Amino acid sequence: MATSTTESGDFSIANAANMSPLSAYQVLAAVFLGYVALNRYQYWKKTPKVMPLGFGSLPWLGPWIGTVRLLRDPVKLIREGMAKSNNGLMRIATIQGEYILVSDRNKVAEYLRAPDSVLNAQEGANDQQQIPFTMGYGVGHRTYHTPVVRGPITQSINAWTPLLVDECCQSLEEMIGSPRDHKAIALYDVIAMTVGRMANRVYVGTDFCRNKEYLSNAADYAQAVVITSEMIRPFPSWFKGILVRFMPVMRHRKAGERFLGPYIQERLNGKLDEFGEKPTDLVQRLIDAAPPIERTVPQLAERVMALNVASIHTTTMTLTSVLYTLAAEREKYQEVLRNEVLENLEDGQVTVKTLGNLPKMESFLRESGRFNNNGLMAMQRNVKKDFTFSDGTVLPAGAKVGALTLALHRDPEVYENPDVFDGFRFLQSGPSVSKPSTLVNTRASLHVFGHGRHPCPGRFLAVHEMKIIFSTLLLQYNWELAPGTEPKTFYIATMFVPDTKLKVGVNLVTEG
Numbered sequence: 001m002a003t004s005t006t007e008s009g010d011f012s013i014a015n016a017a018n019m020s021p022l023s024a025y026q027v028l029a030a031v032f033l034g035y036v037a038l039n040r041y042q043y044w045k046k047t048p049k050v051m052p053l054g055f056g057s058l059p060w061l062g063p064w065i066g067t068v069r070l071l072r073d074p075v076k077l078i079r080e081g082m083a084k085s086n087n088g089l090m091r092i093a094t095i096q097g098e099y100i101l102v103s104d105r106n107k108v109a110e111y112l113r114a115p116d117s118v119l120n121a122q123e124g125a126n127d128q129q130q131i132p133f134t135m136g137y138g139v140g141h142r143t144y145h146t147p148v149v150r151g152p153i154t155q156s157i158n159a160w161t162p163l164l165v166d167e168c169c170q171s172l173e174e175m176i177g178s179p180r181d182h183k184a185i186a187l188y189d190v191i192a193m194t195v196g197r198m199a200n201r202v203y204v205g206t207d208f209c210r211n212k213e214y215l216s217n218a219a220d221y222a223q224a225v226v227i228t229s230e231m232i233r234p235f236p237s238w239f240k241g242i243l244v245r246f247m248p249v250m251r252h253r254k255a256g257e258r259f260l261g262p263y264i265q266e267r268l269n270g271k272l273d274e275f276g277e278k279p280t281d282l283v284q285r286l287i288d289a290a291p292p293i294e295r296t297v298p299q300l301a302e303r304v305m306a307l308n309v310a311s312i313h314t315t316t317m318t319l320t321s322v323l324y325t326l327a328a329e330r331e332k333y334q335e336v337l338r339n340e341v342l343e344n345l346e347d348g349q350v351t352v353k354t355l356g357n358l359p360k361m362e363s364f365l366r367e368s369g370r371f372n373n374n375g376l377m378a379m380q381r382n383v384k385k386d387f388t389f390s391d392g393t394v395l396p397a398g399a400k401v402g403a404l405t406l407a408l409h410r411d412p413e414v415y416e417n418p419d420v421f422d423g424f425r426f427l428q429s430g431p432s433v434s435k436p437s438t439l440v441n442t443r444a445s446l447h448v449f450g451h452g453r454h455p456c457p458g459r460f461l462a463v464h465e466m467k468i469i470f471s472t473l474l475l476q477y478n479w480e481l482a483p484g485t486e487p488k489t490f491y492i493a494t495m496f497v498p499d500t501k502l503k504v505g506v507n508l509v510t511e512g
């Protein structure tokens, strides 16, 4: 191969056999076509042969058309897909790429059984929340906090209960007070602050859990993580790292480190508690479990902040929808649930025993989790090696798969009248029942906390906190929706956005 310049001055390439020279434009066109062909081949290779949703029939443009249709009316499009799909699988396109949604519960159970070497959960979470960029590289890649939450944190719940009850009562008293007449309150904010206080009481102690600036920063950080992850996902990794430095998420992360730094440093220096004993809070548990590379002030602060993200808005959203639903069906449920708590108090107090004896509340929480959780994608797994469903459908390496909660939580083969809220649907009775049916028990068709190999390890703490707040509210207050109002939820592509602004009328329970 030799290069030369033609008389017209064009750059050209001629081969040794002196075949007709190619103009630079032809070379560029060939390179471009080669690039496009390679791109299409790679796309074809990692795209499962599964029904595309809303792509239309135009070649090439299909994913863009699908993206626009999904943004315009995601629920309508997905319901159409559910009606058309004959194998419980559909392919959707978003600005950030394509996903396979699984609406068949048996297939969900099947994919959740696959090991991480085939369908990877952490990569799915890292993709969803962009964890290495938003919350820190270590949080996304050295996940020692998961066994800490599953083990020592969960085992401490009973011992921590008096602290959690105390913090809950103080928070509700400060935020709602004792209104004799109806007072309009933004329920979401009250619950978010209360959950934040309770969780941080046992994560880092009273100095922080009652510090409004610290709590607001933790709550704002969680929101910033969600927004930032949506914004940076389409970019290449090298650019995400740069971009994120200029976004509010980084400011909140650094602020968290400034708050927690001295406290963590004292612990690293071996500080004991006021009784001269080794503390048992989250910081200590993390220090004990952290690999050496993570045992530094910034890394540990990052980890505490990440667990705040995992705890605060998740628990708040789940509980707020429970409370909205009760407000809407107050006549039917409020007295029954309140009496159950009253009958189980110990010396007038909510205790571990009280919380362990509330089957009606457990059922109500579980049903609310089923009914109010209408997300379009949960339990994302990234395909590392080709995965084949039992019907032969292949998910090739490079694809991403998730469960269609909207369909699974309303599966008519599992739930009678699935579109009706029945607070006592899960109330079990009779000698054959060995285990109470609570929100912490996961399954493919009820996965508020995920299911399979990676269910949420914080679910026992989260449900315990929810039961404490719910019981305390029932003992102290009545609450109801203002006439003509109801929670307004919406979607941004697959993301379900709850109502965080609705005001409900609250007043004090009066004797008799």
Ligand code: HEM
Residues within 6 Å of the ligand: 121, 122, 145, 146, 149, 153, 307, 310, 311, 314, 315, 316, 318, 378, 379, 380, 447, 448, 449, 450, 451, 452, 453, 454, 455, 456, 457, 458, 459, 461, 462, 463
């Ligand atoms: C109502 C509140 C909560 C909800 C709805 C919730 C939901 C979830 C879900 C859906 C998953 C992913 C499961 C999967 O992909 O299969 C998850 C994972 C996780 N959650 Fe929660 N969560 C809540 C509270 C908490 C709390 C309080 C903590 C910490 C104390 C926590 C820590 C975690 C961790 C560490 C993981 C990753 C587990 C793993 O990769 O194996 N969560 N959570």
